[in-house]
Amino acid sequence: MEAPDEELMLAYRGGDAGAFETLYKRHRGGLYRFVLRAIKQRSSAEELFQEVWIRVIEARNRYAPQARFTTWLYTIAHNLLVDHWRRKGLSLVQLDEEPAVAAPDNPARQAEARETLARLVHAIEALPAAQREAFLLHEEGGLSVAEIAAVTGAGEEAAKSRLRYAMAKLKAAVDEN
Amino acid sequence: MTDDPKISQRYRELPREEPPRHVDEAILAAARRAVVSRPAPLVVPSGRRRWYFPLAAAAIIVLAVAVTIHVERQELDAEVFEAVTSPKAPPEEKVAQPERPAEPASPRVFAPDPKPQRQVEPPAPQAEQSRQQAPAAVPQAKPEASKREALMREEARARASREPDTVSGALGARLSSTYASPEQWLQGIADLRRQGRHDEADKALAEFRRTYPDYKISEAMLEKVEKK
Numbered sequence: 001m002e003a004p005d006e007e008l009m010l011a012y013r014g015g016d017a018g019a020f021e022t023l024y025k026r027h028r029g030g031l032y033r034f035v036l037r038a039i040k041q042r043s044s045a046e047e048l049f050q051e052v053w054i055r056v057i058e059a060r061n062r063y064a065p066q067a068r069f070t071t072w073l074y075t076i077a078h079n080l081l082v083d084h085w086r087r088k089g090l091s092l093v094q095l096d097e098e099p100a101v102a103a104p105d106n107p108a109r110q111a112e113a114r115e116t117l118a119r120l121v122h123a124i125e126a127l128p129a130a131q132r133e134a135f136l137l138h139e140e141g142g143l144s145v146a147e148i149a150a151v152t153g154a155g156e157e158a159a160k161s162r163l164r165y166a167m168a169k170l171k172a173a174v175d176e177n
Numbered sequence: 178m179t180d181d182p183k184i185s186q187r188y189r190e191l192p193r194e195e196p197p198r199h200v201d202e203a204i205l206a207a208a209r210r211a212v213v214s215r216p217a218p219l220v221v222p223s224g225r226r227r228w229y230f231p232l233a234a235a236a237i238i239v240l241a242v243a244v245t246i247h248v249e250r251q252e253l254d255a256e257v258f259e260a261v262t263s264p265k266a267p268p269e270e271k272v273a274q275p276e277r278p279a280e281p282a283s284p285r286v287f288a289p290d291p292k293p294q295r296q297v298e299p300p301a302p303q304a305e306q307s308r309q310q311a312p313a314a315v316p317q318a319k320p321e322a323s324k325r326e327a328l329m330r331e332e333a334r335a336r337a338s339r340e341p342d343t344v345s346g347a348l349g350a351r352l353s354s355t356y357a358s359p360e361q362w363l364q365g366i367a368d369l370r371r372q373g374r375h376d377e378a379d380k381a382l383a384e385f386r387r388t389y390p391d392y393k394i395s396e397a398m399l400e401k402v403e404k405k
Contacts, residue, residue: 012212020208024201032196046200053204055390057211062388075391083386086403120187138180139188153393167181174187 005069013060024053027073030140034074037124037136038081048084052077067150074141075151078133085129116174123173127166130154134162135170359389367401375404 003011003019005026011019031052036045055076063072124132130152137143137151149159356362362385369378382402385392394402 012208015212017209017212020212021205024204024208028201029193029195033194036194046196049196050200050204054207055387057204057208058387059390060211072391075393079386079390079393086399116187117190120184121191124188139185167184170184171181174184 006065009060009063009069010065013063020057023069027070030142031073031077034136034140035077035081037140038129038133039084040125044084048077048080051080055080068147070141070143071147071150074137074143074147078137078151078153081133119173120170123170127169131162131166131169134159135166138163359385359392363394363398363402367398370402370404378402379404 003022005023008019008023012023032045032049035049035052036042039045039048052073056073059076124135127135133152134148137148141147141151143151145160145163146156148154148163149156152159154162356365362381366378366381366385369375369381
């Protein structure tokens with residue numbers, strides 16, 4: 001039976017570097033895709049992804065398993081994403097309302113978008129940042145609505161609504177055919 | 178409708194991007210370095226081993242005291258020998274040295290039990306000895322330093338420059354102990370910002386974020402602590 005994340009993090013706090021490696025391997029893919037699809041720029045995503053883990057390393061002595069490790073990890077990622085967006089002059093709250101990217105109206109891209117997965121990718125990119133984040137936290141982090149609320153600092157109702165809107169838009173995009 | 182298996186399934190069909198290898202290596206190297214620089218955790222002694230540590234500590238103390246006494250005696254012997262054998266030293270000269278009252282006349286020097294006040298004085302030869310030993314520690318540190326440099330170079334491929342973890346950790350610990358809570362720390366940063374001490378505020382804010390990476394700073398507080 002695999003050791004739970006929280007146990008591994010405590011072991012790392014106690015000096016066990018191998019525990020960190022196991023933890024890292026478990027979450028690297030999901031966290032990377034979460035960051036990459038949230039900011040859509042590979043170089044910035046790599047930098048931010050690395051920064052999240054550096055923060056985990058630096059804050060190891062403060063870690064206390066009050067919630068799931070995943071919630072803690074994605075909260076750190078969320079905080080860094082917010083900083084990133086603020087530096088770019090964007091606000092998560094404003095982007096909550098209207099799509100940041102318009103749906104493709106170019107005929108060539110429309111044709112390309114007939115592929116279901118391509119449409120899904122476009123639809124994810126077209127989601128407002130907060131809805132996209134909620135969706136990615138759910139899919140990549142495996143977080144529940146309550147955990148998404150905890151990570152983003154939004155109320156549970158707001159988190160639920162973001163996820164619901166995201167799902168509805170993505171479903172509409174996939175079902176277009 | 179917060180869960181849709183169809184969407185989840187479609188999403189799983191998308192390419193599963195993974196972080197590049199050099200990023201993995203840099204992160205794992207940083208993680209290892211962070212714990213390697215820490216002293217190994219002490220094993221809690223139990224049973225028969227419980228008395229090992231006090232015994233070892235007592236032995237070290239006894240040894241240190243014995244060495245100190247021995248060194249002092251050797252020094253005194255040398256001084257007395259010099260005083261006795263020196264043909265130039267007239268007897269009046271010895272009398273005219275009031276700054277050395279602790280050193281008695283020759284018969285008392287050879288007493289088996291030296292005066293306690295001499296024992297508590299810092300022995301000069303020991304200090305000299307430790308100064309002489311200091312350079313010897315440098316070659317031992319070299320392989321460790323080169324190992325650390327190699328790891329740092331590895332990390333630098335992805336991150337241009339960064340303060341060492343131990344340094345920032347120490348600063349974070351110092352700052353976090355200065356303030357009773359994260360809120361007070363933030364208020365301190367806001368005060369620095371208000372006073373126009375932006376460099377200090379920037380450093381403190383960066384340190385705050387390292388120390389409390391999961392802390393959510395409210396919009397109102399962000400307005401106060403962030404540079405405009």
